[in-house]
Amino acid sequence: xxxxxxxxxxxxxxxxxxxxxxxxxxxxxxxxxxxxxxxxxxxxxxxxxxxxxxxxxxxxxxxxxxxxxxxxxxxxxxxxxxxxxxxxxxxxxxxxxxxxxxxxxxxxxxxxxxxxxxxxxxxxxxxxxxxxxxxxxxxxxxxxxxxxxxxxxxxxxxxxxxxxxxxxxxxxxxxxxxxxxxxxxxxxxxxxxxxxxxxxxxxxxxxxxxxxxxxxxxxxxxxxxxxxxxxxxxxxxxxxxxxxxxxxxxxxxxxxxxxxxxxxxxxxxxxxxxxxxxxxxxxxxxxxxxxxxxxxxxxxxxxxxxxxxxxxxxxxxxxxxxxxxxxxxxxxxxxxxxxxxxxxxxxxxxxxxxxxxxxxxxxxxxxxxxxxxxxxxxxxxxxxxxxxxxxxxxxxxxxxxxxxxxxxxxxxxxxxxxxxxxxxxxxxxxxxxxxxxxxxxxxxxxxxxxxxxxxxxxxxx
Amino acid sequence: xxxxxxxxxxxxxxxxxxxxxxxxxxxxxxxxxxxxxxxxxxxxxxxxxxxxxxxxxxxxxxxxxxxxxxxxxxxxxxxxxxxxxxxxxxxxxxxxxxxxxxxxxxxxxxxxxxxxxxxxxxxxxxxxxxxxxxxxxxxxxxxxxxxxxxxxxxxxxxxxxxxxxxxxxxxxxxxxxxxxxxxxxxxxxxxxxxxxxxxxxxxxxxxxxxxxx
Numbered sequence: 001x002x003x004x005x006x007x008x009x010x011x012x013x014x015x016x017x018x019x020x021x022x023x024x025x026x027x028x029x030x031x032x033x034x035x036x037x038x039x040x041x042x043x044x045x046x047x048x049x050x051x052x053x054x055x056x057x058x059x060x061x062x063x064x065x066x067x068x069x070x071x072x073x074x075x076x077x078x079x080x081x082x083x084x085x086x087x088x089x090x091x092x093x094x095x096x097x098x099x100x101x102x103x104x105x106x107x108x109x110x111x112x113x114x115x116x117x118x119x120x121x122x123x124x125x126x127x128x129x130x131x132x133x134x135x136x137x138x139x140x141x142x143x144x145x146x147x148x149x150x151x152x153x154x155x156x157x158x159x160x161x162x163x164x165x166x167x168x169x170x171x172x173x174x175x176x177x178x179x180x181x182x183x184x185x186x187x188x189x190x191x192x193x194x195x196x197x198x199x200x201x202x203x204x205x206x207x208x209x210x211x212x213x214x215x216x217x218x219x220x221x222x223x224x225x226x227x228x229x230x231x232x233x234x235x236x237x238x239x240x241x242x243x244x245x246x247x248x249x250x251x252x253x254x255x256x257x258x259x260x261x262x263x264x265x266x267x268x269x270x271x272x273x274x275x276x277x278x279x280x281x282x283x284x285x286x287x288x289x290x291x292x293x294x295x296x297x298x299x300x301x302x303x304x305x306x307x308x309x310x311x312x313x314x315x316x317x318x319x320x321x322x323x324x325x326x327x328x329x330x331x332x333x334x335x336x337x338x339x340x341x342x343x344x345x346x347x348x349x350x351x352x353x354x355x356x357x358x359x360x361x362x363x364x365x366x367x368x369x370x371x372x373x374x375x376x377x378x379x380x381x382x383x384x385x386x387x388x389x390x391x392x393x394x395x396x397x398x399x400x401x402x403x404x405x406x407x408x409x410x411x412x413x414x415x416x417x418x419x420x421x422x423x424x425x426x427x428x429x430x431x432x433x434x435x436x437x438x439x440x441x442x443x444x445x446x447x448x449x450x451x452x453x454x455x456x457x458x459x460x461x
Numbered sequence: 462x463x464x465x466x467x468x469x470x471x472x473x474x475x476x477x478x479x480x481x482x483x484x485x486x487x488x489x490x491x492x493x494x495x496x497x498x499x500x501x502x503x504x505x506x507x508x509x510x511x512x513x514x515x516x517x518x519x520x521x522x523x524x525x526x527x528x529x530x531x532x533x534x535x536x537x538x539x540x541x542x543x544x545x546x547x548x549x550x551x552x553x554x555x556x557x558x559x560x561x562x563x564x565x566x567x568x569x570x571x572x573x574x575x576x577x578x579x580x581x582x583x584x585x586x587x588x589x590x591x592x593x594x595x596x597x598x599x600x601x602x603x604x605x606x607x608x609x610x611x612x613x614x615x616x617x618x619x620x621x622x623x624x625x626x627x628x629x630x631x632x633x634x635x636x637x638x639x640x641x642x643x644x645x646x647x648x649x650x651x652x653x654x655x656x657x658x659x660x661x662x663x664x665x666x667x668x669x670x671x672x673x674x
Contacts, residue, residue, distance in 0.1 A: 024654075031655035042499050042586075049498045065475040078636065084468035094464070136661060137652035153652060160654045179653040183661055190662065195571070211637055221604050221648040221663025227640070228600035239471070250495035250622035253643075254587070261651065264513070265587040268604075268663065269643040277639050281599025282570070287639075293471045301478035 001395065004333060005356040011331040012360075021157065025325050028156045032319040035262020036370075042254060042264045053255055054374040057310035060242050064300065067209040067242045068291060074212025078274030080287045088118030091292050095120060095201070095234060098288060099129055102232050104198035108190075110216070110223035111135040112203025113151055113313060114236050114292060117335045117348070120201070132193050134222040136186050143170045149329035151336060152260050152315035157328055190222070200226035200284065204237035205312070206252060207289075210245040213273040214289060217256060217266045224268055233284040235272070239291050240309035246271065252312065259314035259372045299347045304383050308343050310373040317367035317377055323360050332357060339367035339377045346384050355388035401430060416451055420444040496621040499586060506585040506618045507671070513588030514669060517646030518659055521669040527558050530670055534610075537668070538563055538575075543608065547573035550597050553612060570599070576606035576664075581632070582625045583618040589645040590669070591625055595638035603642070609664040616674045 001009075015021055043049050060067055072082045085091035099107070107129055109115065121131045121142075133142040137154035141147065144166050148154035155163065160179050168175040173185050202223050206215040214235050216223050227233050243252060249269070257263040276283030299305045318324045318338030329337040334345040334354065342357035358381045367377040388394065408414045418426075423444040427435075435441060445452070502509060511521050524530050534557075544564040548554045559566075559577070567573050578598045582591040590611055594600050603609055619625050629641065648663030659665060 028655050031651075044498060044500050052498070062479065064479065065472050068475070069472070078639070083464050084471045086467050086470050090467055134662070135652070136650045140652065153655075155652055156655075158653075160656070163653050179656045179658050182653060183650060183658045187660070187662060194662075213637065219648070220650050220661035222661070224600070224604040224642070225662055228604060239475070247495070247623065247626050250626065251498065253622065254499070265589060265643075265645045267517075267644065267646045267649055269589075269645075271637070271641040271643075272639065273637045273641075274639050276594070280594045280639060281597060281602075283594055283600045283639055291471070293474065297471065297474035297478050300475060303481070 002353055002356075004353050008331060008333065008356055008360070011333075012327040015327045015331055021328060022326070024157055024159055025328065028153070029319050029325055032153075032262065036258065036316070036319070037262075039258035039262035039264060042258065049251060049255060050372055050374050053251055053372060054310065056243070056248055056251070057312075057373050058307070060244055061240065061300070061306060061309050064239065064242060067244060068207075068239060071207050071209040071212055071242065072291075074209065075274065075289060076212070078212050079277075080212070080274040080289060083288055083290045085290055085292045085294070087294050088292070091118050091236060091290050091294070092120050092123045094288075094290055095124070095236075096127060098232060098234060098286075099124070099127075099199060102198055102286075104129060104232070106130045106132065106193070106197045107199045107201055108132050108134050108194055108197040108226050108230065109138070109200070110202045110218065110226045111138055111154070112201065112236060113148075113335060114203055114238055115201065116147060117238075117294065118292070120236075132190070132197070134190050134194070134226060135218070136183060136220060136222075139186055139190065140166065143167070147330070147335070149337075150315060150318055151313055151338075151341075152318075194222075194225040194229045197226075197230045199232045199234060200230035201234045201236065202226055204235050204241055204289070205256065206249065207237060207242045207291075208246045208249075208271065209242060210247075211271075211273060213246065213271045215243075215246075215249055215253075216270050216272065217253065217260075217268070219261065219263075219267040221268055224270060227270070227272060227284065228282065231285050233272070233275070233287045234290065235288070236290040236292060239293055239296055240311070255372045256312055256314050259312075259316040259370070295348050299344065302347075305343075305347065305380060307375050308340070308377075308380055310375055311340055311344075312373060313340075314372055316370045316372065320366040320370050322362055322364065322366070327360070332360070339381070340375070343375075343377055343380045343384065346388070351384070351388055351391060352393050355384065355393050358382075358384035358388065397430075412450065416448050419448075420446040495623045496586075499621065506620055507615055509620075510583055510585040510588060510618055511671070513586060514590075514646070515588075517588050518649070519588070519646055519667045519669055521671060523671045525673060527556070530672070531558060531560070534670075535560070535563070541608075543575050545572070545574040546577065547575065547602065547606065548577040549602065550577075550579060553577065553579055557612065570602045571605065573606055575608040575610060576602050577610040577612065578603055579612050580617065582628050583613050584620075584622060584625045584643075584645075585618055586621045587645055589622075589625070589643050591629070592642045592644070593638040594640035594642075595633075600640055603644075604663045607660075607664060608666045609668070611667065611669045613669055613671045614674050615671060 083094045133139050140155040150156040164177045204214045205217045257266045275287040324338040346354040361381050363378050365378045580590045647659045648661045649659045650661045
């Protein structure tokens with residue numbers, strides 16, 4: 001068992017028995033569930049909409065190179081600049097080069113999981129650039145020095161009292177403020193930061209190849225301000241976020257809103273096609289889009305894994321996952337938690353260190369059921385398990401156990417040889433720990449079913 | 462760093478990854494009409510818009526003429542005690558016959574309490590107001606000002622997003638503005654215990670005055 005896997009087990013155990021954590025997560029995820037049920041009422045036939053979304057994403061991913069080049073051509077024609085990055089290092093070096101050229105001191109950011117993936121903030125801060133997260137949830141996480149807990153709701157694990165205490169400690173405001181008052185504090189604190197910032201960095205929800213634009217979805221208005229005040233706008237995205245046409249947003253905006261936050265459509269959906277035009281009132285003078293690979297092309301090369309690139313990062317699979325609910329976001333020790341995180345993390349960060357996440361599942365299939373682009377999430381977890389076995393990342397003990405199991409199972413005689421007491425002994429040696437301290441070790445019948453059956457038949461004759 | 466080289470490498474990796482499945486990568490024809498995916502009510506677009514935008518916390522008023530607007534707006538201003546207005550669009554100011562004695566009028570984008578703007582398209586099903594950076598208000602004013610008054614006309618209303626995109630594409634055949642904004646409701650968040658709080662970074666209050674054409 002590697003260090004990360006050990007840590008995963010320890011952290012999971014801690015969270016599972018933390019009643020306070022359970023209470024907060026149950027409350028928050030219950031709210032998500034209720035909103036989702038309301039949001040999906042807008043669809044005449046949700047499964048048909050999902051099927052269509054899957055078809056569009058499948059086609060877009062199968063023609064990824066063509067669509068990315070088309071996006072680049074159109075966006076460049078609009079006056080924007082496209083930067084391609086093989087990995088995280090190239091992406092943050094590109095950001096740093098822009099910041100240097102612009103003499104930037106302050107960066108405001110709207111929500112972006114890709115920048116979490118490449119740890120952009122710490123890289124810029126180390127170069128004396130002030131980085132300010134402006135999404136309320138991200139702002140809360142930045143103040144408390146923690147990574148996001150959920151890909152859509154970064155501070156889902158914090159109670160209002162905890163946020164109030166945090167604001168009191170870090171910003172010097174009164175303690176015990178209500179969510180409304182806390183939101184006002186954030187609005188006030190961040191207003192001036194938008195106005196002063198030199199560079200605005202955003203994520204991207206959809207890359208639109210036909211018009212050379214990027215679509216950004218949010219509810220608060222911070223992304224609108226990040227893209228309005230600073231003279232430079234840098235949008236960073238994984239290459240998989242492609243949609244062939246701006247018209248596809250008629251499906252993907254409502255689908256993302258319903259699955260992400262239970263709305264018909266999110267409050268602010270913006271499309272940016274480039275920097276400010278000469279005749280426009282305001283806006284950035286330069287706009288850059290950074291297209292990041294960072295091992296997505298490796299996922300692309302695996303025909304079975306490929307569909308995981310259809311993900312629109314709505315977070316619905318996290319909301320319904322019994323594992324996520326019980327162990328929480330940080331236990332995954334990966335930027336992307338929950339089912340989709342368990343599927344892609346081993347491919348983004350290494351199968352050797354992260355293959356244990358493939359087992360962080362009950363295989364109940366709730367994730368697959370809810371996914372708006374019909375990714376076979378629990379199937380892909382099995383695919384990862386197989387891959388980690390093929391790559392021989394499993395322990396000697398496990399390998400030996402399977403060997404012994406197979407040999408025994410192939411022989412009736414051997415199976416009957418192992419009586420109940422031996423089974424109990426073997427079970428204790430092999431599974432006592434993973435069975436869990438809270439459960440009793442099962443007892444086995446003294447004789448095998450085969451033996452019992454024979455005896456019964458003999459008796460009756 | 463050589464960005465061109467990275468471009469080649471990434472594109473090469475992608476085409477290499479997709480190589481074994483070139484046969485299956487022919488673009489499929491997708492004929493499905495997007496607006497048929499959603500539940501359609503029997504209401505006309507105007508009533509549908511009023512219902513859906515009201516649900517999102519926006520106050521919407523249907524008006525017959527400017528006289529009606531003037532008296533209504535005056536009452537709203539008095540009730541709320543607003544004093545600093547921005548209506549940078551001179552023709553809108555004139556056609557609404559706005560009273561310069563109502564309070565301070567400024568063209569300052571940052572220092573105003575109420576922004577009065579027009580809009581480009583209105584989407585009935587989702588309660589969405591479409592604006593763009595090509596309008597005189599630009600990017601900052603409509604999102605930065607605490608109170609947003611939107612003047613709309615019934616003939617700007619379309620049924621759903623596909624119709625809105627059709628209109629926009631027709632309007633901007635020579636190329637899109639640098640930014641298009643689809644706003645549906647009031648700036649809001651659920652980031653603290655999933656409690657809905659309105660008025661985060663964008664306008665805390667949004668009013669739509671809907672005129673007959």
